[in-house]
Amino acid sequence: MNILIFTTAFAGFGALCLSMERHAKQVFGVVPGALPRLGAAIAGWALLAGALAPALQRYGVSVGITAWLGFLSLAAVAIGLLLSYAPRQIRYLAPAALFLGVNLAWLF
Amino acid sequence: MRFDKPRYFRQSMSWVHTWTGLVMGWLLFAVYVTGALSYFRNEITLWMQPELHAAAAADDWLPKAVGVLAEKGAQAQQWTIAPPGPRSPVVGLSYREATAGGRGGEGGRAGEAARGGEGGRGGERARGGDGEGLGEVAGERPAAASAGARGEARPAQAQGGGQERNQGVKRLVMDPASGSVLEPRSTAGGNFLYRFHFELHGIDRVWGRWIVGAATMLMFIAIITGVIVHRNIFKDFFTFRPARGKRSWLDGHNASGVLSLPFHILITFSGLLLLAMQLMPWAADAAYNGDRRAFNQEVRGAAMGGQGQPAQARSGGSGRSTLTDLRPLYQQALQQWPELGVGSITVSNPGSARATVEIRQAFGDKLTARGGAERMLFNGVTGEALELPAARPPSTTRSIWNVFIVVHEGRFATPAVRWLLFLSGVIGALMIASGLVLWLVSRQKERAALGRLPRGHRFVEVMNVAAVAGLMIAIAGYFWANRFIPADAVDRNNQEIFAFFAIWGLTLVHAALRPHKRAWIEQLAAGAALYLLLPVLNGLSGGAHLARSLFSGHWQVASFDLVALATAAALLFTANRVHHHVPRPDRKGAKANTDEPAELAAEST
Numbered sequence: 001m002n003i004l005i006f007t008t009a010f011a012g013f014g015a016l017c018l019s020m021e022r023h024a025k026q027v028f029g030v031v032p033g034a035l036p037r038l039g040a041a042i043a044g045w046a047l048l049a050g051a052l053a054p055a056l057q058r059y060g061v062s063v064g065i066t067a068w069l070g071f072l073s074l075a076a077v078a079i080g081l082l083l084s085y086a087p088r089q090i091r092y093l094a095p096a097a098l099f100l101g102v103n104l105a106w107l108f
Numbered sequence: 109m110r111f112d113k114p115r116y117f118r119q120s121m122s123w124v125h126t127w128t129g130l131v132m133g134w135l136l137f138a139v140y141v142t143g144a145l146s147y148f149r150n151e152i153t154l155w156m157q158p159e160l161h162a163a164a165a166a167d168d169w170l171p172k173a174v175g176v177l178a179e180k181g182a183q184a185q186q187w188t189i190a191p192p193g194p195r196s197p198v199v200g201l202s203y204r205e206a207t208a209g210g211r212g213g214e215g216g217r218a219g220e221a222a223r224g225g226e227g228g229r230g231g232e233r234a235r236g237g238d239g240e241g242l243g244e245v246a247g248e249r250p251a252a253a254s255a256g257a258r259g260e261a262r263p264a265q266a267q268g269g270g271q272e273r274n275q276g277v278k279r280l281v282m283d284p285a286s287g288s289v290l291e292p293r294s295t296a297g298g299n300f301l302y303r304f305h306f307e308l309h310g311i312d313r314v315w316g317r318w319i320v321g322a323a324t325m326l327m328f329i330a331i332i333t334g335v336i337v338h339r340n341i342f343k344d345f346f347t348f349r350p351a352r353g354k355r356s357w358l359d360g361h362n363a364s365g366v367l368s369l370p371f372h373i374l375i376t377f378s379g380l381l382l383l384a385m386q387l388m389p390w391a392a393d394a395a396y397n398g399d400r401r402a403f404n405q406e407v408r409g410a411a412m413g414g415q416g417q418p419a420q421a422r423s424g425g426s427g428r429s430t431l432t433d434l435r436p437l438y439q440q441a442l443q444q445w446p447e448l449g450v451g452s453i454t455v456s457n458p459g460s461a462r463a464t465v466e467i468r469q470a471f472g473d474k475l476t477a478r479g480g481a482e483r484m485l486f487n488g489v490t491g492e493a494l495e496l497p498a499a500r501p502p503s504t505t506r507s508i509w510n511v512f513i514v515v516h517e518g519r520f521a522t523p524a525v526r527w528l529l530f531l532s533g534v535i536g537a538l539m540i541a542s543g544l545v546l547w548l549v550s551r552q553k554e555r556a557a558l559g560r561l562p563r564g565h566r567f568v569e570v571m572n573v574a575a576v577a578g579l580m581i582a583i584a585g586y587f588w589a590n591r592f593i594p595a596d597a598v599d600r601n602n603q604e605i606f607a608f609f610a611i612w613g614l615t616l617v618h619a620a621l622r623p624h625k626r627a628w629i630e631q632l633a634a635g636a637a638l639y640l641l642l643p644v645l646n647g648l649s650g651g652a653h654l655a656r657s658l659f660s661g662h663w664q665v666a667s668f669d670l671v672a673l674a675t676a677a678a679l680l681f682t683a684n685r686v687h688h689h690v691p692r693p694d695r696k697g698a699k700a701n702t703d704e705p706a707e708l709a710a711e712s713t
Binding site: 002013016017020021022023059062063065066067069070071072073074076077079080081083084085 | 342343344345346347348349350363366367368370371374510515521522524525528529531532535
């Protein structure tokens with residue numbers, strides 16, 4: 001369940017970074033159009049919010065919120081480090097995390 | 109219409125941010141680091157008691173524990189058994205002598221009994237005293253109930269922490285496998301770091317809390333103004349551009365702040381709430397006409413939900429009787445709480461016909477029900493379950509308060525969540541440290557124009573080195589002192605604490621005597637060496653060395669050593685970067701910072 005929270009948050013921040021001009025350029029080399037970026041922003045925020053669900057299910061309301069915030073920090077730092085040192089990898093890692101998350105979600 | 113208005117606002121916020129950050133940064137770095145370590149204070153205390161490292165898990169510890177208690181505490185009024193758990197490999201035993209301190213009133217005993225249970229396993233047990241101590245920070249700690257609560261520190265810690273406040277209760281530590289009573293050294297342990305993070309040391313604790321409270325308040329201000337000052341919080345959300353001097357420091361400071369912003373806000377705000385009663389007791393004073401004891405009792409009453417009454421009720425005669433086998437009761441409790449397990453088993457009036465057994469859940473899974481851990485009650489002779497008075501649910505206000513408090517303390521948190529809180533604390537410490545360095549880096553131009561080093565800047569340089577690198581050395585030195593001070597030394601705990609401050613003081617002297625850059629390199633390298641050798645020292649001075657603790661799955665000890673190694677690596681990496689740093693005037697004339705020559709070449713094209 002922890003992995004599910006993390007992968008969802010990671011994919012969320014991944015999408016969110018693609019919605020920002022500077023970061024999208026770091027990842028793709030070119031800045032995507034406004035519409036895809038808007039889509040990425042919506043998907044990103046939705047995923048971040050979505051990561052709360054498994055946290056609540058696993059830990060109950062209040063510890064769940066703490067755990068969610070903790071995983072958000074961890075995922076954000078992971079994306080931040082990737083953007084600094086291996087930005088292009090996000091193209092693969094974020095969808096992979098999403099894929100893993102979706103598959104894990106079926107398990108629970 | 110003036111479009112430049114917001115800029116003025118931002119500039120003034122920037123001023124507030126810079127100066128609140130600098131003034132309190134040195135202290136806040138120490139608060140963040142020791143606070144982050146507090147999430148693992150039981151593990152730290154365990155590491156600091158190598159006598160306990162050999163304890164092994166075993167199935168049949170319960171009869172052994174009862175045997176030990178029957179032998180040592182035959183005349184006791186009450187026994188408490190804390191089962192081994194994920195945060196403590198040993199069985200904690202305590203018994204309360206019938207004679208001690210008279211019968212300090214049923215109220216007092218009731219509080220003690222309830223707390224004893226609440227104490228729970230490992231973490232909770234250690235916290236029983238201290239956590240509550242902070243909770244009832246309004247001071248004056250209400251006599252009996254609180255004295256009981258404070259005593260619930262872990263058995264071995266109690267020697268340092270609260271023995272004198274806790275007459276009549278004897279504590280033992282038992283190896284679950286062999287059933288033998290262990291005698292761990294007395295240590296200030298993780299408790300010292302925990303206490304330091306909110307009330308400092310060596311000054312009156314009320315003053316200490318005032319100082320930390322003021323620092324926390326300024327931290328809160330610094331966070332808010334920091335967000336306002338951050339120019340492109342959404343554009344540069346993740347941005348970190350390494351090896352670009354001031355730019356990198358600013359990026360690093362921003363990123364460590366923004367990426368775990370929710371945590372920083374939460375931890376600072378809840379820290380403020382925790383200290384609020386200390387700093388601003390006037391509301392409560394007004395409402396309760398200054399009777400703080402009444403206030404505390406009401407707060408606690410609401411939290412305990414009328415659970416304070418121990419199992420005196422159903423007394424059936426007063427003759428002697430044998431205690432029922434506890435194992436089936438324990439099994440029953442484990443089935444009831446499969447995830448959280450059992451926190452404590454309390455036997456009241458053992459050996460008498462009116463004996464009762466109370467079993468408490470290890471952690472409440474709801475943060476909102478702090479103090480409301482579930483419990484089960486049994487007849488101590490027949491083993492049949494007894495009914496409990498229904499717990500009163502906590503009020504909404506109390507629930508909200510609990511969420512903040514418990515989040516801050518990491519109470520009820522599983523290991524994974526505890527690690528996340530710890531890591532977030534580390535990120536916070538990095539944010540503060542980078543902010544401190546940034547103050548100097550961003551004034552480089554000023555210094556260059558001036559052609560000399562102003563006295564104020566030199567002061568900041570010295571303080572930065574001692575507050576950041578020096579603290580890391582002092583903490584490592586504290587762990588070293590733990591193994592070098594003889595295990596049976598008199599006043600051992602204070603010697604450990606003295607070593608901590610003596611070493612920290614020396615780092616300040618060193619930082620003042622050495623040139624800035626050399627001071628950083630030397631202290632970072634010294635710190636790295638100390639942390640690197642900690643696992644070796646552990647193995648050589650009676651503890652379970654890394655190979656053994658890893659092999660036997662003794663994670664509490666192993667993770668301490670692993671974190672020490674990781675810290676060593678981080679310090680060494682930083683020392684190396686500082687060592688290779690070549691100052692150069694960049695395009696704007698300011699100086700670059702942690703650039704390595706190779707990267708420099710790439711950078712300038």
